[in-house]
Amino acid sequence: MSAGGEVMLELRGLVTTFHTIKGPLCAVDGVDLTLHRGEVVCLVGESGSGKSVTGLSLMRLIGPGGSVTAASMRFAGRGLLELAESEMNRLRGGEMAMIFQEPMTALNPARRVGEQVAEVLRQHRQLSCRAAADRAVALLDRVGIREPAMRARAYPHQLSGGMRQRVMIAIACAAGPALIIADEPTTALDVTVQAQVLDLLLAMQAELGSALLFITHDLGVVAEIADRVVVLYAGQVVEEAAVNDLFHAPAHPYTQGLLASVPDVDAPRRPDRRLAAIPGVVPDPLELPTGCRFRDRCGQAHGRCQTAPPQVSLAGGRRVRCWLHAD
Amino acid sequence: MRFALAPLGPAGAAAAAGAVLAAVVVASLAGPLLDQADPLAIDAGNLLADPTALHPLGTDELGRDLLARVLYGGRVSLAVAAAAAVVAGTVGVPLGVMAAFLGPRGETALMRVIDVFVSLPEIFVAIVVLAFLGGSLATLIGTIGLLYCPQFARVAYGMARSIRAREHVLAAVSLGGGRWWIIRHEILPNMHSVIVVQASFTFSFAMLMEAGLSFLGLGVRPPTPSWGQMVGTLKDYLFINAWPVLVPSCMLFATVLAVNVLGDWLQDRLNPELQR
Amino acid sequence: MPTEPILAVRDLRREFVVRRSWLGRPGAVVRAVDGVSLSIAAGQTLALVGESGSGKSTLGRCIARLDVPTAGSVRFDGQDVLGLGGTELMRFRRSVQIVFQDPYASLNPRRRVGQAIADGLVIHRLLAARDRRERVLELLRRVGLRPDHAERYPHQFSGGQRQRIAIARALAVSPRFIIADEPVSSLDVSIRAQILNLLAELQAERSLTYLFISHDLGVVRHFADRVAIMQSGRLVEEGPCDQIFADPRHPYTQALLRAVPRPDPARRRRWQGG
Numbered sequence: 001m002s003a004g005g006e007v008m009l010e011l012r013g014l015v016t017t018f019h020t021i022k023g024p025l026c027a028v029d030g031v032d033l034t035l036h037r038g039e040v041v042c043l044v045g046e047s048g049s050g051k052s053v054t055g056l057s058l059m060r061l062i063g064p065g066g067s068v069t070a071a072s073m074r075f076a077g078r079g080l081l082e083l084a085e086s087e088m089n090r091l092r093g094g095e096m097a098m099i100f101q102e103p104m105t106a107l108n109p110a111r112r113v114g115e116q117v118a119e120v121l122r123q124h125r126q127l128s129c130r131a132a133a134d135r136a137v138a139l140l141d142r143v144g145i146r147e148p149a150m151r152a153r154a155y156p157h158q159l160s161g162g163m164r165q166r167v168m169i170a171i172a173c174a175a176g177p178a179l180i181i182a183d184e185p186t187t188a189l190d191v192t193v194q195a196q197v198l199d200l201l202l203a204m205q206a207e208l209g210s211a212l213l214f215i216t217h218d219l220g221v222v223a224e225i226a227d228r229v230v231v232l233y234a235g236q237v238v239e240e241a242a243v244n245d246l247f248h249a250p251a252h253p254y255t256q257g258l259l260a261s262v263p264d265v266d267a268p269r270r271p272d273r274r275l276a277a278i279p280g281v282v283p284d285p286l287e288l289p290t291g292c293r294f295r296d297r298c299g300q301a302h303g304r305c306q307t308a309p310p311q312v313s314l315a316g317g318r319r320v321r322c323w324l325h326a327d
Numbered sequence: 328m329r330f331a332l333a334p335l336g337p338a339g340a341a342a343a344a345g346a347v348l349a350a351v352v353v354a355s356l357a358g359p360l361l362d363q364a365d366p367l368a369i370d371a372g373n374l375l376a377d378p379t380a381l382h383p384l385g386t387d388e389l390g391r392d393l394l395a396r397v398l399y400g401g402r403v404s405l406a407v408a409a410a411a412a413v414v415a416g417t418v419g420v421p422l423g424v425m426a427a428f429l430g431p432r433g434e435t436a437l438m439r440v441i442d443v444f445v446s447l448p449e450i451f452v453a454i455v456v457l458a459f460l461g462g463s464l465a466t467l468i469g470t471i472g473l474l475y476c477p478q479f480a481r482v483a484y485g486m487a488r489s490i491r492a493r494e495h496v497l498a499a500v501s502l503g504g505g506r507w508w509i510i511r512h513e514i515l516p517n518m519h520s521v522i523v524v525q526a527s528f529t530f531s532f533a534m535l536m537e538a539g540l541s542f543l544g545l546g547v548r549p550p551t552p553s554w555g556q557m558v559g560t561l562k563d564y565l566f567i568n569a570w571p572v573l574v575p576s577c578m579l580f581a582t583v584l585a586v587n588v589l590g591d592w593l594q595d596r597l598n599p600e601l602q603r
Numbered sequence: 604m605p606t607e608p609i610l611a612v613r614d615l616r617r618e619f620v621v622r623r624s625w626l627g628r629p630g631a632v633v634r635a636v637d638g639v640s641l642s643i644a645a646g647q648t649l650a651l652v653g654e655s656g657s658g659k660s661t662l663g664r665c666i667a668r669l670d671v672p673t674a675g676s677v678r679f680d681g682q683d684v685l686g687l688g689g690t691e692l693m694r695f696r697r698s699v700q701i702v703f704q705d706p707y708a709s710l711n712p713r714r715r716v717g718q719a720i721a722d723g724l725v726i727h728r729l730l731a732a733r734d735r736r737e738r739v740l741e742l743l744r745r746v747g748l749r750p751d752h753a754e755r756y757p758h759q760f761s762g763g764q765r766q767r768i769a770i771a772r773a774l775a776v777s778p779r780f781i782i783a784d785e786p787v788s789s790l791d792v793s794i795r796a797q798i799l800n801l802l803a804e805l806q807a808e809r810s811l812t813y814l815f816i817s818h819d820l821g822v823v824r825h826f827a828d829r830v831a832i833m834q835s836g837r838l839v840e841e842g843p844c845d846q847i848f849a850d851p852r853h854p855y856t857q858a859l860l861r862a863v864p865r866p867d868p869a870r871r872r873r874w875q876g877g
Binding site for chain 3: 046047161190191192193194195198217218219220221222223224226243244247257258259261262263264265266267268269270272273274275276277278279281282
């Protein structure tokens with residue numbers, strides 16, 4: 001929870017490109033990220049921001065159609081890009097775990113859930129079948145599934161969405177990961193279930209002392225759980241700040257626009273019902289504008305924005321990619 | 328065989344298949360014009376001969392030029408297969424689409440009837456029908472076509488049902504669209520790809536069925552050649568000269584394989600669009 | 604309310620049979636909508652809020668006559684909707700339109716955008732061909748798209764643009780009542796505000812009445828006049844928007860409001876230890 005803990009993940013200059021029929025598509029263009037032990041960092045962005053691709057790149061789960069390069073990508077001091085696939089496999093599911101958005105597709109529909117948890121334990125903790133099965137039931141209990149011994153024998157489709165996501169968390173945490181990457185794990189859930197699953201995820205993370213990289217587009221969730229926030233737009237980091245700083249004094253016009261456009265459930269209705277909307281659409285990644293990628297939609301764009309703005313470091317560990325702060 | 332083509336990659340295999348199919352079709356259509364030999368002319372001095380300058384692919388058991396017969400027979404085999412596929416589609420697709428719109432009882436009734444037809448062993452039914460009705464080309468095409476129309480209907484039914492559940496169909500209903508509007512504008516245009524793929528498979532089934540029937544003597548009647556018929560007669564001379572029977576066999580094999588590879592490729596190309 | 608509400612739903616029930624006995628008799632049923640009554644005054648926005656399985660979408664479809672309820676009545680403008688047929692039904696279809704959640708599924712991928720928008724006009728024979736073209740271009744402009752977009756196919760547009768197209772299509776027949784079924788839930792956060800603003804403007808311009816179905820309480824609070832909360836097919840609470848949000852009575856409403864994450868770290872629900 002505190003910065004100043006040991007650095008678990010250090011990412012500098014991540015570039016992920018996909019080779020499409022229409023040419024190379026740069027989904028992530030120079031992303032830097034640092035995670036400390038016990039910290040919760042939210043990666044925020046909309047479609048086309050590259051947030052999911054960043055998570056997949058970190059786990060080296062990008063398929064043959066794409067290429068991942070970085071100036072440095074280090075997990076607990078080890079360079080990830082240099083590892084052989086077999087070594088990466090040992091890390092995945094063990095020290096580094098990922099939770100996906102759609103548990104129905106992330107879980108094997110043809111295997112019982114208890115078995116899927118136990119498999120992680122057998123692979124990464126070298127437990128015997130018996131010990132793994134018992135531990136799996138204990139884990140299902142820990143994640144709040146009632147009657148865990150019985151539920152362990154269920155197939156994914158026999159469980160509700162919230163329960164499936166709990167199973168995903170159990171699988172991710174089974175081997176005690178030092179880094180958990182959660183890619184929109186609660187987006188598909190009802191709001192009451194979402195609250196429970198978030199609570200659970202944070203409790204597990206605190207218990208294990210892991211670093212949590214939580215990818216989402218939901219600013220409410222970010223405000224709930226984040227220590228630090230990294231805002232992505234069109235493949236680049238546009239702002240990074242501690243959560244309080246970001247919400248109370250957003251520096252980048254995109255962040256400001258996002259926060260202004262989200263209606264607050266506690267605020268009484270405005271009679272004119274107008275929301276401050278960001279005009280325009282996210283640029284086509286194959287046809288990015290020169291200079292600042294946000295300038296076509298920015299109310300504060302000016303002459304300098306024709307060239308790409310620099311990343312500026314502000315006080316308190318904040319970063320902004322904007323000319324307005326470059327003085 | 329498909330694995331042998333695998334190194335080419337799916338697009339490469341499809342291109343090769345397309346080339347083969349195009350060559351066969353063009354040769355069959357244009358060939359008889361280029362090659363002056365008469366497929367029916369008997370050269371009594373040259374029975375079951377190996378290829379020579381005069382007969383580039385040799386002769387059959389009656390001394391007829393094999394090249395000419397294979398090309399002419401190609402016309403017949405291709406035309407029968409294509410026509411049968413068209414019959415199957417023209418009857419099957421409307422049946423299947425209508426079944427999707429009939430309401431639960433009608434739907435069940437129609438689908439069970441189709442199930443009965445699909446479970447029949449086609450070749451036996453074809454033999455019986457052709458034995459009774461005689462072997463004119465029209466009967467042949469009609470029989471084969473109708474035998475494959477239940478499969479077509481089933482595919483069309485499944486597709487129509489799945490499209491019917493989509494939201495743009497609901498939107499059309501809410502705009503006031505009636506059944507015919509929906510079928511015409513919402514369902515059918517979204518079925519093109521499935522129909523094309525099914526037609527390609529039906530084409531190859533029909534070609535093999537016609538070959539089988541002609542092989543048994545029930546399909547295309549001599550002296551009109553068709554590949555299956557040629558295999559049927561030439562097989563008896565296998566131990567005298569193996570070459571003649573190979574000619575129509577290879578043509579059949581190459582064409583059906585090419586159509587199947589193309590159909591597979593089409594299915595992959597067109598399906599992601601479907602899986603929207 | 605001195606005037607008759609434009610929409611009045613009484614005791615609506617929609618059951619789905621999940622199991623049949625071996626004789627074909629219904630065994631277990633799911634009550635997707637279990638006796639719901641509500642009414643909406645003309646020009647107002649009623650939000651129907653609920654989580655998945657609450658029955659809100661099913662209720663919306665029954666009202667639009669896209670689904671047949673098992674019991675109950677729906678009256679639109681005083682007329683019994685469920686019994687309509689022929690020209691009366693067509694008139695109802697013109698008056699009541701629906702905008703769906705998924706902008707990718709609600710447009711026919713094989714139909715050009717201009718054709719899709721004109722569909723309602725063609726079906727109801729509302730305008731001559733040339734006037735239809737004019738109308739389509741006018742609608743495209745109104746929803747924030749360009750005239751040359753009429754020749755394109757849906758896959759060439761983004762999610763927000765497709766939703767605009769769906770709105771234009773609904774507006775073409777000049778409806779008086781629009782059921783918006785989670786119209787912004789599938790859209791990017793920055794696009795949601797654009798679409799909500801558009802819907803608000805259209806309502807004022809054309810005196811529309813909205814049934815706004817959503818699970819997003821923040822959006823609902825901002826957009827609706829009245830709110831109705833559904834749980835497991837039943838209506839558990841209903842009232843003016845600000846009142847319900849400021850002072851929720853039913854425990855489910857309270858639970859919902861407690862669970863919504865606020866975009867403000869100062870209002871965190873939970874103490875985060877460590």
